Amino acid sequence: MKFRTRLLIAFGVVVMVPLLVFGLGIRTAMSRRVAAEYEERINLLVGVIRADLVREEDRISARLRAVKDRMVADNRLRSAVLRGDDRAYILDYAGDAMRLAGLDFLQIQNGDRRVVSSGHFRNEFDRFGAFATPGGVTLIRAATAEGPFLVIARPDTVHVAGQVFDLVGGIAADSAYLARLASDPDFGVALHVPSDSTSAASSDSAAQVVVPLPYVNAVDEPNRIQLAQIVVSHNSGLLAALLQNINLWFGVAILVAALAALLLASWLSTRISAPVEARIAIGDLARQVNHDVKNGLAPLRNVFRHLIQVARDTPAELPQVFAERQGTVESSITYLETLAANYAKLSPQSERKATDVNAVVRETIGASGAVRTKLAEGLPPVSADALVLRRVIENLVSNALDSLDGKAGTVTVTTEGGKGVVRIAVRDTGRGMSKAELDRAFNDFYTTKAGGTGLGLSIVRRLVLDSNGSLDVETEPGKGSMFVVEIPVQ
């Protein structure tokens, strides 16, 4: 793993871990806050429902009082009660009174709690009536011909013609009533009774508060008082949607932050690693120079020691031996000169100015028949040192020719305009490179040629980068390579 990669990972960890911890903390805090707010609103709604029940009780009481007053003042009713000769009038009485009083449920019961007249179900007469607990409202499951329904009712008493009648009146606790209690769509109100339930809320609830109510099933168990519940809950689906939203935006924030962190880490690692890598490269270079110079000096030292030995032992043979070893000396010197020239190329001094790429290409290729050119007309001048550009092209063309290995093939140099750049491509039909070779092609001192220094492509890359350009390679073993240099226009 490269130093830059390790540095990048370290930066990523340092930036991402605090960011994740911070984001998760915010998310948890928001969830708790939202849940707490919902609970607070549920408690408020429960308070409203309790107050509403008290108001309904007052309203029902007032309406029952109106019914009582009417019953007491009704002479025909009094006569029917006394003489029992107008049963139909009594049977219809509760229905008329119930509708006029605005009630949904009304029973007039005798002392045995049998129904004398029923408003919501006329033909319920002589049946056991509903029982409502005094001093509050009672939830009653009342009968009709078509089936039972729930009412919130309270009792009262009236004296007519010396007889005591119990009145039980109320309003329907239907879905409309529950919907009115839970006007906020985030909340649901449901009635849970021992044998049935009428609900306006989703069962998918996250939190709920219960309001108990006395309950009488007047259809099946008119004498038994049980407990029903008004259950107030908030819809967990809404909270889940909110959390999902938070998660989504949290994820987006993490992604954006991670991207920014990666860019920052990349920039920082580049800034930090560049000098280090440079020092490493210099060290490598120094070692290589040391090794190369030693390689060049060793034959010279050997020749020189041989000559000293000959001069000391057999001076007469010295000219002959010198002549024999002269080639070795000259070869070593040539090697060292070449080495020096190559090392000198590692630190070119460039001067950027408007440069005509086609002119440089023509000048570099000259009249060489081995290289084909395909140059686009009307290219804008680039910002580069003409000498640097020439060295780049020279190196690439030289490598391309070398890759032909003396076999038949072509080397083509093309130029073309791009978006803000001029593109120079050097294509050959030579041996190409494997992936491993390509990975190391731009390393200093890596070469596949006999006698090569391994600095050509490394120098090319540095020269191109110094010119603010870019260098790409496409290659395939056995089919050739294409080096593409892009230099920004002036």
Next chain:
Amino acid sequence: MYRSFMPAQHLTLLTVLAFVAACAHPRGTATGAGGAGGAGGGGGAAPQAADESCLLSTGTVSGRAPTITIGLTDAVDPRHAPIARNDAERIVFGQLYETPVRIDCDGHVRPELAAQWEKSDGGRRWTFHLRDGAQFWDGAPVSAQDVVFGKGGVGYTLGAPDSRTVALTFTKDKDDVPPFMGDPNLAVTKPAPDSSWPIGTGAYWATSATTTAQEVRAHTTHGDTLVFKLATSGDARDLIDAGVDLLVTRDRALRDYAATLQNRAVVALPWDRTYVFVTAEGSGARFDEAGLEQAVRADARRADGSTWWGDLRACGTAAGPPSTPAATTQRRILYARADPTARELAGRLAALTHAVAAGRAPDDFAAALTTGKEWGYVVALPRVPADPCRAGNDFLPVWPASITALVDTRPTAIVRRGVARWSVDLDGTVHLAP
């Protein structure tokens, strides 16, 4: 103020007396004539007093007005003619269409399309002679073939020996003119090419041109008019206030309102309908102390025990397969939604049995009764059907059912005094009397 008609047990007594009277006549050649026939006498005496006894007591009438108005509280559909499906259609169709004979409120046979009849072969063969000049509204003469075409029933056959004679042949001896000869199913009609009203033979005629959403006008060739006004406002009291001459209702509130008016006579009509509870449960049901007559707002009494449906085996109706009740724990009692009395009775039975009542449109109710999948049904039956076999076929299921009589009900006629004379048939239909 209310005139009560004879209870059924009295009617039976009258029938027996008439039968005894008939026995005084020579058998085999008894002859009846217009205004003289009796249900209890094959051609026996049918005194004019009996006809008078079926007149509604509505005061002295010096002369009939050329235009008579009748109020209707139900819709009238000409496509149902001549078989009425509600009280309104019964009144309208009764004025427009004729049966061979008419059975008055006392059970006496009165001539209508048939002016005379006689029996022979010991009562196995009855011959009816059409009245002279009988014709359809379009002027075509009425033939005996028009009377018998497509008609017939269990235990008898109808034939037309000649164009003026209808022959009725029984498998057993009959001493009396059978009541089914006055059944609306034997009313004589023929299709009208340009009217939704079938062409009848009565004195009054109506066509699509004389029918609107508000009223039906029926005319005679002499210029008399019957106007049937519909209660389009939804409040039948408006019809009374508008001055209709006759209105038949089962609404107690309407009856009570009319009783407060000076120039109106309120007359209770015969008990004409019996409500029964039909169930597939073998033990049936008893509701002796149920207060059923109080449960309904119509004029009702506890059913008097007339159970013509008790033995319909003679009708040869094939019993259907046993019913298969729906697999549900909640017992349901079905009723026809348009019938308030049936609804009230179903509600009362539901209160007594912890079942639930459920209303159905008339056609749906009939279909549900056929299947027998519900626990019980409240069914309205004619109290004294002209043809029990036909009534059983029309109103009762074929599956083995337990039938419990609940209540009898009757309508009330609200009549403007001094305008016209009205008579009542055995089935409760009110007619304009001559």
